[in-house]
Amino acid sequence: MNAASMDEKDVLKKYKEEFYLPDYLYYEANGLGPMSRRSEATLNRVAEEWKNLLVAGWFAGEVPWFYYPERIAAMEEELVGAKEKELIINGTTTTNIHSVLAAFYKPWGKRTKILCDSQIFSSDRYAVEAQIRLKGQDPDDDLILAGIGNPIISEDEIIDWMSEEVALIFLPSVVHSTGQLLDMERLAAEAAKRGIPIGFDLSHSAGVVPCKLHDWGVDFAVWCNYKYLNGGLGCPSTIFIHEKNFDVPVAMPGWHGYVKDLQFRKLPHFEAERGAGGWQHGSPLILNIAPLEGALDMVREAGIDAIRKKSLAMTGYFMELIDEKLAKLGVEILTPREDDRRGGHVTILHVAASEITDFLDSGSRITDELKSAVREKMASGKPAGKDDQVRISFSPLYFSFEDVYMTAQNLEQLLGD
Numbered sequence: 001m002n003a004a005s006m007d008e009k010d011v012l013k014k015y016k017e018e019f020y021l022p023d024y025l026y027y028e029a030n031g032l033g034p035m036s037r038r039s040e041a042t043l044n045r046v047a048e049e050w051k052n053l054l055v056a057g058w059f060a061g062e063v064p065w066f067y068y069p070e071r072i073a074a075m076e077e078e079l080v081g082a083k084e085k086e087l088i089i090n091g092t093t094t095t096n097i098h099s100v101l102a103a104f105y106k107p108w109g110k111r112t113k114i115l116c117d118s119q120i121f122s123s124d125r126y127a128v129e130a131q132i133r134l135k136g137q138d139p140d141d142d143l144i145l146a147g148i149g150n151p152i153i154s155e156d157e158i159i160d161w162m163s164e165e166v167a168l169i170f171l172p173s174v175v176h177s178t179g180q181l182l183d184m185e186r187l188a189a190e191a192a193k194r195g196i197p198i199g200f201d202l203s204h205s206a207g208v209v210p211c212k213l214h215d216w217g218v219d220f221a222v223w224c225n226y227k228y229l230n231g232g233l234g235c236p237s238t239i240f241i242h243e244k245n246f247d248v249p250v251a252m253p254g255w256h257g258y259v260k261d262l263q264f265r266k267l268p269h270f271e272a273e274r275g276a277g278g279w280q281h282g283s284p285l286i287l288n289i290a291p292l293e294g295a296l297d298m299v300r301e302a303g304i305d306a307i308r309k310k311s312l313a314m315t316g317y318f319m320e321l322i323d324e325k326l327a328k329l330g331v332e333i334l335t336p337r338e339d340d341r342r343g344g345h346v347t348i349l350h351v352a353a354s355e356i357t358d359f360l361d362s363g364s365r366i367t368d369e370l371k372s373a374v375r376e377k378m379a380s381g382k383p384a385g386k387d388d389q390v391r392i393s394f395s396p397l398y399f400s401f402e403d404v405y406m407t408a409q410n411l412e413q414l415l416g417d
């Protein structure tokens, strides 16, 4: 099927008009999603509430600010398969990682290690290592990075590492560098068999790949809301705490995690609200959550299954175009090709990776300088190294199949004669 006929059948095409997009193709859905009119509307509404209601907004806002993190988090339940009270919006992904690790990592006896992946995102790693140190352990001994030496990580290898020395497992859903989707269900089941708590960072899947956190028995999860979910700059992160863990003591409490009805009494000893709500720290970042309300309204209306279906069709189509037009120009696909092993972005390898990234980031305009830099690298005859990666993300809400075709065509022009 060609791009035009796929666009004709696309049930999500109407959403593109709702976004403020630049006049070039924007590939950063896995970095910072764009603003939509619905996000602008909810942001403006909350800003007006601040202007007009001041402190009364806590209870008189259209969605009262007091319940805002709970209510907006609840809008994500169906996207990740969470039950009531299992989600809360709070802080940044990094602070939330600290918070969940502080609570779920309990080194004891010979169970002292945290099992992560070799591609772990920088901030996640800093948090993991810091939490290991805070518990009096040494990251050199107690951090396992599965999959060293191969950018695509095998679940079998991760499972082989799940020994009696492992106190906690913390993995990504989609590996940020390669776009590989890990089999969370299988990993969670294997961890449960061995009695090891397991958590995931869903930053690169939330809003583009559905999952079933509750049914799969995942202990906890965190994710960014400003990538595929388009919650905007500085949008706080979401925490998932499985219902079975509602009695796990909150390790980094703050007054907004207090039993909801008593919170403003400012009582001396912390008592957590039951559920993920208890994991809030200080005052919720209401103005930063506000754009997410509109963005989630759109994602829910579009439907996460339809989003995933289109995402797979787009990345699959792009891979076909690479095989057809770009493989002969030295482009290799790093992301796994199987539908159930890839997320929303495709990572390619090319000797001129940094020039390709500049090209895509700057609106796919070819300059003489860029072209000669590409030529020089390609003429060197060197193969692409494992770090010569380019990540290309097509958001199903604002990309058409024609856009995907254009991407391949633009790259062909840049890399060809």
Ligand SMILES: Cc1ncc(COP(=O)(O)O)c(C=O)c1O
Pocket (backbone or CB within 6 Å): 092, 093, 094, 095, 121, 123, 124, 172, 176, 201, 203, 204, 224, 237
């Ligand atoms: C996988 C992953 N984890 C964590 C973060 C950090 O998120 P934050 O800046 O909200 O702490 C990012 C940001 O891009 C990310 O991609």
